[in-house]
Amino acid sequence: MxxxxxxxxxxTPVDDAVLEAMLPNFRETFGNPSSVHALGRAARVCLDLAREQVAALIGAHPAEITFTSGGTESDNLAITGTARALKNKGNRIITSRVEHPAVLNTCEELRKEGFVIDYVPVDGYGRIDCAALADMITDETLLISLQHGNSEVGTLQPIEQIGALARDRGVLFHTDAVQTVGKIEVDTQSLPVDLLSLSAHKMYGPKGVGALYIRRGTLPLVPLLSGGGQEKKRRGGTENVPGIVGLGKAAEIARSRxxxxxxxxxxxxxxxxxxxxxxxxxxxxxxxxxxxxxxxxxxxxxxxxxxxxxxxxxxxxxxxxxxxxxxxxxxxxxxxxxxxxxxxxxxxxxxxxxxxxxxxxxxxxxxxxxxxxxxxxxxxxxxxxxxxxxx
Ligand SMILES: Cc1ncc(COP(=O)(O)O)c(C=O)c1O
CATH class of the missing domain: 3.90.1150.10 (Aspartate Aminotransferase, domain 1)
Incomplete structure (x- = not known):
């Protein structure tokens, strides 16, 4: 059968070309990208290429891409990293009840730290009520985190309007685009988003790797993982080179098709x-x-x-x-x-x-x-x- x-x-299943691209990073180009010898430099070249490939898929600059362990970590870094960086500006975060648990539970953890979480209502299709959102933003609001596409019912959110509203009111906007990147056009040049999460395994790449887009000029987020200063000090830890290479290849393929x-x-x-x-x-x-x-x-x-x-x-x-x-x-x-x-x-x-x-x-x-x-x-x-x- x-x-x-x-x-x-x-x-999604890993694309054959993605797997092929990853294999040399287990065997030949296995160096640590922080090492200065030839094998380290070769691994660094692989990371640079993957960063360009991911950036190209979402219309970003490679410097705006931070590699993570997946959509969950990207959401955590975006939300917690922003909340901790801006805790002197305000203590409120706006999100919705239709978010993925990676967003909902991160907000719940922040609530225990003293942040206030405001939930914007959705209609019967799961779409955000932008008028209610506009009324909800206060001087204390430091971040709006609303998804691009819903993983369950598939509803897309009006992120152009949400982002425009956020900009107008001087609030940072994060969107979880894990379900949309690779499926529909996501262009950070035209979308007013400051932070955007994506994940490789939803677009024929490997599990356990993803990225957070951080628009240039966005304040430095407080990292979740302190370590050796990798990813411009945004995410410590030796990079998952094969996984990142797989994400890059998956992004390149997704862009072309x-x-x-x-x-x-x-x-x-x-x-x-x-x-x-x-x-x-x-x-x-x-x-x-x-x-x-x-x-x-x-x-x-x-x-x-x-x-x-x-x-x-x-x-x-x-x-x-x-x-x-x-x-x-x-x-x-x-x-x-x-x-x-x-x-x-x-x-x-x-x-x-x-x-x-x-x-x-x-x-x-x-x-x-x-x-x-x-x-x-x-x-x-x-x-x-x-x-x-x-x-
Ligand atoms: C909308 C959304 N956000 C985040 C995630 C988590 O991504 P990952 O599995 O890469 O941690 C998922 C996975 O189901 C998702 O659908």
Whole structure:
């Protein structure tokens, strides 16, 4: 049975060319980039190239890229680093309840240190209310941290407006762009963002490596890791050279195929949605109808438990997720759906389908067939019967 992987928002397979690029850094160019001999200098050249590749993907200058251990660390460094650097200016941070736990829990830790966290409300699609945000900013606000794309429901935030508002009010703006970099255009030259997080494993690179974009001129963040002064003293510790090289190569590939990847997954997503709507009654889709990640469908079926549906699909060799990948294993209701005020009985129905480069148009038919079969089976066990979807 050929497996169909539909969980690309959780992680992606490493591209062959990425792996090829990384291998010499384990064997030949294994030097420490801080060493001054030839092997160290060769590793430094690899880091410099990767920095240029990542910068090019997001329209940044290489000096604006700090390598980290992934999206989580980038979020931590952006938020905690800014809060500690600006603690004499103010003590308030604005974020939202639809953020990734890497942002939510970092803010929660800062709350214990005395910072005040203000949560801007979202609408029923999970999109930020900009008018409420404008009212929330005070002289004490030192940072706004709001995501670019939501990993669960796929809703995109109006980060142009948020950033413009932040600039106008003289507040720094961080965006977690882990789910958007490599999927849609993210250009720091046109976007008014000061800090931006990205992660390699969401764009066919290795796990455990990412970057934080820090706009030139932004105040020096207080580092989370003190050490040997690497990354311009922003992040101590010998650099993960193979991982960083993989991130760089993944960024280069993502840049060259951004539009073809985007239109490929969008076509599959829309086809999948159309076929589900026409063949399976009682389907409901979540997330914004106009502003969404091109690869993501978040949905549920009346009378069908999402975990049970996921297991049925798993047995058919089709891999989707329920809730965020980081919290799967626990079946706590999604914070994101709660913030969107999705009724409680619907929360446990949802699954996330996130497509990628490697999915094929022929797979859509098999996925819809498997969904139809699973939904029917689950409903027949509970005696539920759905009204046909009106044409
Ligand atoms: C929006 C978002 N931010 C941050 C992260 C964490 O990134 P990493 O797994 O690289 O630590 C993820 C991963 O799921 C994510 O989706």
């Amino acid at each position: 050929r497996q169909i992987y539909l969980d690309h928002n959780a992680t 951004l539009e073809s990847d985007r239109s490929h997954v969008l076509l599959l997503r829309n086809d999948l949605r159309r076929q589900i709507e026409s063949r399976i009654p009682g389907a409901k889709f979540y997330g914004h109808p106009d502003f969404y990640l091109p690869n993501t469908l978040y949905l549920g079926f009346e009378g069908v438990d999402g975990q049970t549906l996921m297991i049925h699909l798993d047995l058919a060799g089709i891999f989707v997720s329920t809730g965020t990948a980081c919290s799967s294993g626990s079946i706590l209701p999604s914070e994101v759906l709660g913030a969107m005020r999705v009724p409680e009985q619907e929360m446990t129905r949802t699954i996330r389908v996130s497509l990628g480069r490697g999915n094929h148009p022929e797979e859509v038919e098999r996925v819809v067939g498997a969904l139809e079969k699973a939904v029917l089976e689950i409903r027949s066990k509970t005696g539920f019967s759905a009204e046909p979807t009106p044409k």
